[in-house]
Amino acid sequence: MIEYRCTWWAPTDRERYWLRRYTSSDKHKCVASGSYCNAMFEIGEDDILYTKDGYIDGREDRKPPVDDPRWPTACGACGRPFAAEDPFQLFGRQVYVCEATGERTTLDQAPVGSCWDAWWISERRKDGPTGCGYMVGPDHRSLVVRLPGNRDWQIDSRASNCTMPDDNEHFCWVRHGSPEDGTLHVDKNGHTCAAGAGSIAVPDFHGFLHHGVLRDC
Numbered sequence: 001m002i003e004y005r006c007t008w009w010a011p012t013d014r015e016r017y018w019l020r021r022y023t024s025s026d027k028h029k030c031v032a033s034g035s036y037c038n039a040m041f042e043i044g045e046d047d048i049l050y051t052k053d054g055y056i057d058g059r060e061d062r063k064p065p066v067d068d069p070r071w072p073t074a075c076g077a078c079g080r081p082f083a084a085e086d087p088f089q090l091f092g093r094q095v096y097v098c099e100a101t102g103e104r105t106t107l108d109q110a111p112v113g114s115c116w117d118a119w120w121i122s123e124r125r126k127d128g129p130t131g132c133g134y135m136v137g138p139d140h141r142s143l144v145v146r147l148p149g150n151r152d153w154q155i156d157s158r159a160s161n162c163t164m165p166d167d168n169e170h171f172c173w174v175r176h177g178s179p180e181d182g183t184l185h186v187d188k189n190g191h192t193c194a195a196g197a198g199s200i201a202v203p204d205f206h207g208f209l210h211h212g213v214l215r216d217c
């Protein structure tokens with residue numbers, strides 16, 4: 001049996017930045033990754049600047065000039081040099097902190113079992129409707145759990161096998177407890193549809209989140 005303790009990650013007002021170069025895929029297919037040519041160089045952290053609406057601003061002002069030597073010159077996978085017309089992108093990711101351990105990370109690196117609020121979904125729905133059709137839970141949050149195989153489970157979203165596709169207000173997965181104190185629990189006990197038994201299935205994992213522990217079945 002495989003088990004992962006569910007850990008809570010809170011957003012900070014800090015962002016980590018990378019200098020990113022890539023070739024758009026309609027122009028070239030990377031021979032090593034099968035995707036597009038891409039390379040990123042981490043340049044550190046800074047305070048987030050928010051837009052009037054509360055979203056994260058792109059901070060073009062923090063982008064160094066194109067002759068800065070820290071810009072990658074070649075694809076990180078195949079080594080093909082970038083062309084002058086390939087984009088120079090300042091790539092930012094919000095920093096999250098695990099309040100139990102003080103550990104900090106960006107969500108792409110968060111370990112299996114990590115839970116966070118997709119606030120960019122829930123923020124604008126503070127006073128709005130809740131339910132799977134809105135991807136917003138009963139506490140007006142939109143909780144996500146990292147699964148094995150680098151998949152994310154949006155607990156408050158609609159299940160692919162939902163039996164009430166015209167009803168936006170029910171919850172395909174019903175959650176109880178909270179991720180902050182390790183009691184997050186997901187089942188079918190509440191206003192729900194007939195899909196499944198409260199488990200989550202992705203290609204590398206099928207299991208339940210019960211009493212703060214993600215467990216395969």
Ligand SMILES: [Zn+2]
Pocket residue numbers: 029030031032033036037038075076077078079080
């Ligand atoms: Zn490449």
Ligand SMILES: [Zn+2]
Pocket residue numbers: 132158159162163164170171172192193194195
């Ligand atoms: Zn449903």
